[in-house]
Amino acid sequence: MKKNLSKQKVIHAASSLFFQKGFHGTSVRDIAQRAKVNVSSVSYYFNGKQGLLEYAVTKYYEEYLETIEAILKATENWSAIDRLNELIFTIIQYKQSKLQLTCFIQRELTLDSIFVREMTITYLAKENFHIRTAFFNVLAGKKLPGDERDYLLMQLKGMLITPYILHNEWKDRVIGDYSHEVFVKKYVATIQNWLKFIVENEDVSDKFQGK
Amino acid sequence: MKKNLSKQKVIHAASSLFFQKGFHGTSVRDIAQRAKVNVSSVSYYFNGKQGLLEYAVTKYYEEYLETIEAILKATENWSAIDRLNELIFTIIQYKQSKLQLTCFIQRELTLDSIFVREMTITYLAKENFHIRTAFFNVLAGKKLPGDERDYLLMQLKGMLITPYILHNEWKDRVIGDYSHEVFVKKYVATIQNWLKFIVENEDVSDKFQGK
C-alpha cells in the first residue's frame, strides 16, 4: 500500500510553501523539489497547480465545517453562552491543528478572485451563519441598537483569525505540541473573557452612540 | 508642472491591483495597462516591480509612523487611557484613509520573505513599540500575571487590523466618504469600549489561569 505516497508528499510540501511564499509566489517546481517528486506529479494527481489549491482548501473547509457542525449538534441543549464558548474553543483548536494551512487560506481569502468568491459562497457563508447564529443567540436578551450587534460580531470574528494573521509576531512563542495546547487554552480564555463582558455589561451602547 | 504624472498613475493603478490580486498575482503589464502608460515606465520610475513595492510600502509606513508619533507628542501630558484612545482613533483613521494599501500591506506582511523581515525591523518594530508602550501604561496600575498582558496586547492589535482582513465581508457597508467616517467612529468606539472593560474589570485573570 505505497499508493499515493507522492500525493501526500506534494500536499505537505505545498502547504508549507504556500504558507511561506503564497500561492502565486510558489512555483510547481518549488513544490516538486521540496516534495522530492517529479514536476509532472502535480498535474498528474491534482490537475495542475490550481487543482492542488482547490483540493487543499476544499479538504480544509469540509473538515472544518464538519467539526463545527458536530460540536453544534452535540451541544444542542446547552445554554447559548456555553454553546458559543464551546464553539470558539473548537474553532481555535481546529485552526491551530492546521496552523500553516489556516494562515495561508486566511491570507488568500483577502484577495478578490473568482476562486475566493466561490469559496465564500460554498463555505464561508456557512461558517458565518454558524458563528453569527451562536453569537446572536447569546445576545438575544440584550437590547442593542441597529448595527452594534454587527460590530461586535466583527470583533469576535476578528479574534478568531488574529493569531493567524499576526502569526509572524507569535511564532517564537508557539513551538511544539505542548505550546500549541497552552496557546489554545489561554487564547480561548481571553476571548471568552471578552464575551463575558459583552453579555454582562448593560450600557455597552453608550459610547457607541457617541454620547 | 505636469511632471511625474505617469508616476502617480502607476502608483494608483498598482495600489488598486495589488489590493485586488496581490503582488505576485499582478504583472507589470497589468499595471501599465490600467495606468494607461507604457510597460517600461515601471522600471523607469521605480527600478522594477520590486522597487515599486518598496516605494509604496515605505511611503505608507513613513507617513504612518509620522502620524502616530505626532499624536503621541501632542498628547504627552494626557492620562494614559485618553492617550491610548486617541492613538487607536488615529491609527484606524489613517488606515481607513488608505484602505486599499492598508489591506494589501497587511496581507503581504503575513508572508515570510526578506522584504517582510526588513519592513519588520524598520517599521513594524517601531509601531509595535508605540502601541505596546501606550497599552502597558494603561495597564500599569493592574497586577496581571505573566503573559496575560501579551495576550491582551495581541487582542488589541488584532482589533486594529481586523477590518482590513475581513474587508471582503464589510466592503458592502463602507462606500463613499460618509460611510468611512461613520465606520471609523463606530468601530473605534467598539474598541474603546473593550478597553474600558479591560481597565475596569478586576478579575480578568481568573479564567485566564484556568481556574
Add this chain to the structure above:
DNA sequence: TTCTGTCGAACGAAAGTTACAGGATTTCAA
C-alpha cells in the same frame, strides 16, 4: 498484457527587464 506511477525533456505562454529611437521639455548662454 494492462494499468498505474515516475521520470526527463520539451513546449508555448507569460513573466520582468532592457536597449534604443524619437519626441517633448527644460536649461542656459549668447
Add this chain to the structure above:
DNA sequence: TTGAAATCCTGTAACTTTCGTTCGACAGAA
C-alpha cells in the same frame, strides 16, 4: 528673446528567464 544643447519622458520591440503543462518512454504491480 532665441536657439541649441541637455535632460526627461514615452514607445516599440526584443531579450532572457521562468512559468505551468504536456508528451512519450519506461518500470513495476495487478
